[in-house]
Amino acid sequence: MLHDLSGPLISLIDREIGLDDIPAAYERLLAGQGDGLKTIVRLRQPAGT
């Protein structure tokens, strides 16, 4: 079922970042910058990348 929502959910992601980027992302989000719904810290990269 989450599969059904995959398309819209992915299109609502603000940014994909690494662990090192989290403090800067906190500052950016607290400053109200970000037009997406969710900043995702991504540790497992998709196959082939």
Place this chain on the structure above:
Amino acid sequence: MKAARLHGPGDLRVEDIAAPGAPEAGWVKLNVDAAGICGSDLHNFRTGQWISRAPSTAGHELTGTVVAVGEGVGTVAVGDRVVADSRFWCGECAQCRAARRHLCASLGFVGEVCDGGFAEETVLPARLLHVIDAALDERVAAMAEPLAVALHAVRRLPKTAGSVLVVGCGTIGGLAALLLSRTFSGSVLIADRNKARCERVAQVTGATIVDLDREAIAVATADAPLLAAVEATGSVAALNQLLGVLGSGATVALVGIFHGRLDIDPNMLVEREIGLLGSHAFADELPTPSGCSTICPDR
């Protein structure tokens, strides 16, 4: 390993720390695959309100792959992909025994009372882990927890309302609009001060953007009273504006984390029969393999 740890209010550090060792009985070690940054992470960073131990690896919206299980764990196995229940419930109090774990007498949250997902590896109690489809995109899996929060708020609303207004198009408001667009037969209205974000949510969900004034709401509802709303901003000013556009008999699910206090005349609630319902985390809405349909009950 690398981890982002909160040392105190305003003090978040990415550090190299020792990776967790073999998990204790009942606990599970995960490689974290993805984790979302939540508004409550930001609130805790800014205010320190929920710091109960420091430093603590933040992050409670997480998905990972099981790499080791402690003694007695039978619900997940090495190699399983899982999402975490963010609610650190006791399982023994009257609320937990009544399956209201989000109202647990000693409720804490992952990332605060125990280390969370902003790390390469983490350990969590097996009882907080739900196995997911191995093919699910990890970014989507990381959004299972906020989706459950949004769904819980939506489920607090009356089923008969002709229109639902979502105030605030941040994570929870935007996801509530998405869920409503899939499950609610009436019209979904959204309002947000951030126009670009509001337009993006409207584009994805088909919701109608409105201003929080009576005229705009009357046009959007064809003069029918607005009887249901989700307040997802946590702004007292926005809530006051919302109260001004609701019809008598309306219900509001409050899901934003507020800064400041509300000053209202309770007689307004009495005379107009306005219901303000708190909505905290989620009850049974977190998707599991057998229960994923709870996210979209009508599909």
